[in-house]
Amino acid sequence: MNLARITGTGSCLPQRAVTNQDLEDLVDTSDDWIWERTGIRKRHIVSAGETTASLAEQAACQAMQMAGKRPQDIDLIILATTTPDQVFPSTACLLQQRLGIHGCAAFDIQAVCTGFIYALSTAEKFIRTGSARCALVVGAETLSKIVDWTDRTTCVLFGDGAGALVLEASEESGILSTHLHADGAYENLLRVPGGISNREASGYIEMRGNEVFRMAVTTLGRIVDETLEANQLHKSDIDWLIPHQANIRIIQATAKKLGMGMERVVVTVDQHGNTSAASIPLALDVAVRDGRIQRGETLLMEAFGGGFTWGSVLAKF
Numbered sequence: 451m452n453l454a455r456i457t458g459t460g461s462c463l464p465q466r467a468v469t470n471q472d473l474e475d476l477v478d479t480s481d482d483w484i485w486e487r488t489g490i491r492k493r494h495i496v497s498a499g500e501t502t503a504s505l506a507e508q509a510a511c512q513a514m515q516m517a518g519k520r521p522q523d524i525d526l527i528i529l530a531t532t533t534p535d536q537v538f539p540s541t542a543c544l545l546q547q548r549l550g551i552h553g554c555a556a557f558d559i560q561a562v563c564t565g566f567i568y569a570l571s572t573a574e575k576f577i578r579t580g581s582a583r584c585a586l587v588v589g590a591e592t593l594s595k596i597v598d599w600t601d602r603t604t605c606v607l608f609g610d611g612a613g614a615l616v617l618e619a620s621e622e623s624g625i626l627s628t629h630l631h632a633d634g635a636y637e638n639l640l641r642v643p644g645g646i647s648n649r650e651a652s653g654y655i656e657m658r659g660n661e662v663f664r665m666a667v668t669t670l671g672r673i674v675d676e677t678l679e680a681n682q683l684h685k686s687d688i689d690w691l692i693p694h695q696a697n698i699r700i701i702q703a704t705a706k707k708l709g710m711g712m713e714r715v716v717v718t719v720d721q722h723g724n725t726s727a728a729s730i731p732l733a734l735d736v737a738v739r740d741g742r743i744q745r746g747e748t749l750l751m752e753a754f755g756g757g758f759t760w761g762s763v764l765a766k767f
């Protein structure tokens with residue numbers, strides 16, 4: 451069995467930043483309310499010409515550059531998104547085309563905010579079993595396209611962006627464990643109710659925020675316990691928490707569960723909002739590039755999202 455190691459990271463945000471003050475002109479909200487309840491200051495929103503695939507391309511190019519990989523070195527592309535450019539080809543195939551990669555497997559994964567954890571976990575299985583040696587794993591979203599910009603309870607929360615990493619077969623330990631879960635019983639708490647088959651149009655995000663919040667905190671607490679137990683680790687063995695960035699209060703609750711000071715938690719929700727499947731690889735790239743995360747450190751990535759889906763990846767960087 452091969453081990454799978456992260457060898458490059460990259461990210462991309464749309465040019466246009468939308469502040470909380472900008473949203474005060476759209477809906478009955480305030481910078482103070484958004485900041486106090488969510489920890490968000492601004493988010494980036496795509497303009498004409500920017501799409502999920504175009505953001506993914508820039509993030510992927512950066513990750514490949516850091517890993518020293520050319521297009522012909524990539525033998526697997528997995529892209530997590532809830533906001534694909536088209537019904538088909540998959541956004542992974544559109545990305546493959548943009549990168550000039552031919553022939554390798556490329557497919558999308560849809561697990562909403564847990565999508566990147568699902569994608570990374572799947573890529574790791576391909577590498578461990580020898581089916582791939584150099585995978586591009588991407589989380590990319592244009593959530594702004596499925597947000598109702600007249601609904602103050604949701605529109606202040608989400609943003610667009612992409613993050614990517616290169617995962618390579620290695621003899622050094624990298625991904626230590628992955629844990630994936632879902633429970634489809636909670637559709638009524640968080641959903642986009644339309645789709646091709648039932649309405650021929652997607653519709654917009656609907657959420658019972660308070661209930662989602664409570665479920666997220668308890669479920670993420672359980673996934674932390676499950677991950678530590680499976681690896682026979684203590685809380686203090688984790689160097690960095692890289693959580694899905696939905697709400698600073700959810701992140702703080704998980705950090706508390708781990709007994710971690712916030713200085714060991716990568717927080718980007720203030721700058722990016724909730725970018726769904728893109729949020730973890732975006733946060734990872736920020737902390738790798740600013741020098742906080744160093745080789746050999748132990749990272750806990752975790753997410754909770756629509757479905758409900760939830761999961762974690764424990765990795766030695």
Ligand code: COA
Nearest residue numbers: 479480483487563602603606659660662663696697754755
């Ligand atoms: N600006 C101002 N007021 C707002 C508002 C906004 N943008 N959105 C909601 N409010 C109001 C509500 O209407 C409500 O008013 P009322 O008391 O007069 O009825 C009040 O603020 C409190 O609303 P509530 O929903 O109880 O607030 P909250 O503390 O639960 O915070 C969320 C709302 C959405 C920030 C929070 O529930 C949350 O983050 N939930 C989880 C979201 C999430 O993580 N989703 C994705 C999972 S991946």
